Amino acid sequence: MAWVRMHLKATCNINKSNFNDWFTGHLNFQIDLFPMMPRHNLYKIQSYVQASCQKHDINYVIKPLFKAFIDIFLSLELSGRVWRETYLEFVEST
Structure with a gap:
């Protein structure tokens, strides 16, 4: 379950x-x-x-289809922001 x-x-x-x-x-x-x-x-x-x-x-x-697309784009934006911050921290530490 x-x-x-x-x-x-x-x-x-x-x-x-x-x-x-x-x-x-x-x-x-x-x-x-x-x-x-x-x-x-x-x-x-x-x-x-x-x-x-x-x-x-x-x-x-x-x-609704439009609401689902908005949720997908917001989720992708958040994931991209997390990835970018992690990448920038890595670059700065090297």
Whole structure:
């Protein structure tokens, strides 16, 4: 169960729409990702996964596409800033 909690903290689903399905190649259901299930059927199990998350008090996040992109860019900016600071400290110490 710890792996499931960690997975759900690190990812989210993107709202289902014809555009989002096409744009993401039906991979807008990252929480409901089952390797043997065809991507275009992932939305069909969403309600079961949500119910399981609710039963175990696990946060299930669904975002609009634009909000997901903003979150990705902010995360990349933070990672880049941490890397740059570490690199500059290393360069200054040598």
